[in-house]
Amino acid sequence: MKIRIGIVGYGNIGMAAETVLRQTPDMELAAVLTRRPGLDIKTPGVPVVLLEDAESLVGSIDVMILCGGSAKDLPEQGPKLAALFSTVDSFDTHAVIPEYFLSLDRAAKKTTAILAAGWDPGLLSAFRLLGDAFLPKGAGSTFWGRGVSQGHSFALRRVAGVKDAVQYTVPSESAVEAARGGAANLTAGEKHTRECYVVAEEGADRARIEEEIKTMPHYFAGYRTVVNFVDSVNRADMPHAGLSLRTGDSGGFRHTMELSLKTESNPVFTAGILTAYARAAFRLSREGGYGAKTVFDVPLSYLSPKDSATLMRELL
């Protein structure tokens, strides 16, 4: 029997999860949940259910893949849905993960709620833990890009006089080399350049827009920020990349570990990770492994559709 999946939220990640599920033989898309009445989805025959009616799906969904935003959607939807279903999400507001973890853990009494399971946090977090455990006397650094940051692109679009905009985060080559050499404590601002592609409204004051962007707290202040005015941007282009490094010294020898990711579509890659963790949530819940979990808590074998003997033969 296939694992019955519900997708909650039909934005970039929700649509990507739908695509990934079509090529995942041990799972089936059983429902899409949304706040938008009359939403049309790509997969024929799959019911679209209003979020407020989620409870009606108890017993017909094994795992909900939560595809909403970390700022507003997940803090509200996560605990509500985790009380009824096992869930998985890619919550990515690092600073409030402990708080979100607790709210899920309190709700998930008879379910399994895996949070922060995207590529960062998620895959790169797993790498950071391995690096820290294997090379404890060492230093780690993570770089993002070259790729589009949705949050920063959104921030650009709120500046007065900006018609459209996309922001690329670009790692600094010299900072990457410094990290490979063992440099620790590089700031995010030292590690990354923020390239902004901005379509200005006709007659807008470009100097003022550029100044407003470069001084925007949290988003651009403290970063090397480059503002390029262009005629148009392509919002559908969502590549991203990530690089995490760990260097360490032990016994007088130097050791280096690097994990590098590159994707032409951030949402599709994220959906691939979410789908694997949905499989893990299903299995954990069946075994009574209830409560909130992170990628640190899940044995890797739970992510794979292959049995132990096959994993040992093909991948160990």
Add this chain to the structure above:
Amino acid sequence: MKIRIGIVGYGNIGMAAETVLRQTPDMELAAVLTRRPGLDIKTPGVPVVLLEDAESLVGSIDVMILCGGSAKDLPEQGPKLAALFSTVDSFDTHAVIPEYFLSLDRAAKKTTAILAAGWDPGLLSAFRLLGDAFLPKGAGSTFWGRGVSQGHSFALRRVAGVKDAVQYTVPSESAVEAARGGAANLTAGEKHTRECYVVAEEGADRARIEEEIKTMPHYFAGYRTVVNFVDSVNRADMPHAGLSLRTGDSGGFRHTMELSLKTESNPVFTAGILTAYARAAFRLSREGGYGAKTVFDVPLSYLSPKDSATLMRELL
């Protein structure tokens, strides 16, 4: 209280484990087990115990780190010691891992026996599983080197007329590029060059030695093999490296994951991994998670001395 570790076998990996344990605050070296009477070790005050007297240590060792060879030592020592103690090893004869797993699993009734926990199998295996789970429609390749292969160096030294020798395994750049482009099913021979540094005995027939090496089945036949005759080699130099790649297509987009390792000392890096898995074996056994385990079965948090809240804050 510290985790009490026994080191079994005092060769390259055993000595490296001793070094790593000295910089591991939550563990202490409690004994070294050996077949060699009168063995002298570097750490003062630590008892050296003959392997045949292992049973006398029950109750005073939490985990045995097995540092013997995969060909002869581990198949015999592993099950015997796993019946008495939790164990961890870096068993690396891929073809017979399932058989070794079963022999450990049968022995480890009240203990936890983690096998094949080095860098490959081990760390790179974990990466291969993640790649396979996140990008199931894709291809994976693993490359070894540039680094010294102990097994191949040993094979060179058995050739008549060879006084000393070291073998470096070198990945082919063109094969790495092909794998990045999604090529699957590259053979080990296509992926690697075997560079041999050979000190010939005086008067030995170098052409015959070279021919014998290049046609040696399993070790060199089928590989691009380069034989360099030199005046001396440095056996103490044991760098190694590994690169595992996964490429995948989903939803019409291309995704790539790469894990790369470089170490100046293969034994020390391996010992760092073994030490972290020894911590996991200790915790699993305390919880009743008995039996044989691979890196696929161990939640990552068990590898770290840090508690969940710290891991979430610092590494997630």
